[in-house]
Amino acid sequence: MNNPPTQLDPGRLIDLLSRQRDFYRRLRELSEKQRSMISGDRPELLLAILRERQELVTALARLNGELAPFRRNWDTMYATLPDLTRAEASQILQEINGLLRVILRTDQEDSALLSARKQAVADGIAGLTGGRVANTAYAQQGAAAPGAPAADVTG
Numbered sequence: 001m002n003n004p005p006t007q008l009d010p011g012r013l014i015d016l017l018s019r020q021r022d023f024y025r026r027l028r029e030l031s032e033k034q035r036s037m038i039s040g041d042r043p044e045l046l047l048a049i050l051r052e053r054q055e056l057v058t059a060l061a062r063l064n065g066e067l068a069p070f071r072r073n074w075d076t077m078y079a080t081l082p083d084l085t086r087a088e089a090s091q092i093l094q095e096i097n098g099l100l101r102v103i104l105r106t107d108q109e110d111s112a113l114l115s116a117r118k119q120a121v122a123d124g125i126a127g128l129t130g131g132r133v134a135n136t137a138y139a140q141q142g143a144a145a146p147g148a149p150a151a152d153v154t155g
Contacts, residue, residue, distance in 0.1 A: 008069060008070055008077055010081050010082065010085045011085075013067075013070050013077075013081075013085075013089060014085060014088055014089060014092070016063060016066055016067050016070070017067075017089055017092040017093065017096070018092060019063060020060065020063055020067070020092075020096060021092050021095055021096050021099070023056050023059055023060050023063065024060075024096055024099040024100060024103065025099060026056055027053060027056050027057075027099070027103050028099050028102055028103055028106075030049050030052055030053050030056070031102070031103050031106040031107065031110070032106075033045075033049050034046065034049050034050070034053075034106075034110060035106065035109075035110055035113075037049060038110055038113050038114055038117070039113070
């Protein structure tokens with residue numbers, strides 16, 4: 001069983017944060033692709049993007065486990081970092097937070113767009129169903145009175 005080192009390696013922290021940032025960058029790129037798939041009619045590509053996003057989220061969860069020892073006493077550990085390492089960690093964390101804000105905002109907008117498209121499809125189907133009902137009723141009316149003159153729609 002591996003025991004965690006008593007002193008956490010600042011280089012490892014920077015490496016983990018950099019990997020986390022890179023995952024969030026990729027998630028942002030996929031969010032942009034996702035938007036274009038939602039706007040177009042390419043559901044098969046949208047599903048592929050969603051699968052890739054899920055893989056990234058799973059990788060982020062694993063990475064968070066690796067970051068856990070650093071987070072346990074974050075304030076104390078962060079204060080003991082060398083100045084350059086602390087500045088680099090701060091810069092990476094700011095970028096991660098910015099990426100996360102963009103991703104969350106985009107996902108909320110995409111959810112609203114998907115809901116609107118879903119409603120438009122439902123309305124279209126309802127319109128088709130209503131048209132079929134009218135056609136069926138008209139056909140039944142014509143079949144019920146063979147030889148009857150067509151209805152006068154002019155007045």
